[in-house]
Amino acid sequence: MDFETEEVSCPICGRSGSNPLHREGSFQMVKCASCQFIFLNPRPTVESLHSFYQQYLPEGESSIESWEKMMKPVFDRAANLLKHFREEGRLLDVGSGFGFFLAEMKDRGWEAVGVEISRKAMDYARNILGLTIHPGPMEDAGFPDNHFDAVTGFYVIEHLSHPMAFLKECHRILKPGGLLLLRYPHTTPIKSLLSLLRIRNRLYDLPAHLSDFSPGIIQQCLERTGFEQCQHMIGGHTLPNGFGKRAASSLFGNLSEVIFHLSLKKFLFPGVSKNILAFKRVAE
């Protein structure tokens, strides 16, 4: 697919100086000279990404089933984590895809709604799973202030052109004390290692991923938006189709989990996907 692209300044601090970091095909990730954020530049325009996402998720019954199996361990872990804080309440899943996480939360007694930009995925969630899904982006859904007990976003923030605006919107629609759970890939450390070894790869998934958050930067962004009590965790691992990918995901997922716990929740293994949990500050 051909993309219309544009040069952008840093999506986090807004400054324009950056240095090239890694290339993948015709796309390049750069590092902001001011805040060290890693992002795609130039990147596809919002309009060309919108049409791209109509084809992004898999199609066909068996591919959708494989997708469900791949995400299930991560969704189960997240559902159990939420239960630790609340038995039920009002939940929004942003980028809800086919709706498997929402279906799980609805089964557990939550009032669960989604936002999804892919029309095919939204139709599946509505028609096959009977869920309430708003067409994305979330800013267009017009949710009231202080409305949700929990907002979740699995593998969403790295796809967004305006991640700070997204965090502000999550903050606005959450009730004080409400929780935000985000899952994001953290690819740069492994990318740098493979590049030292001269092993070619497409781990950044460009141009779908517009940025690569580190645990430190994502926490700073959340705190700047008005969230507190940030907690990092590995949050399990996906089970992709295909022996090699599945073995790698299990190996690194389990290894990172063990190391995280042995280090008393201090060491976050670089290069694997992670969760961050944060709470909207309750006004004094």
Ligand SMILES: [Zn+2]
């Ligand atoms: Zn910056």
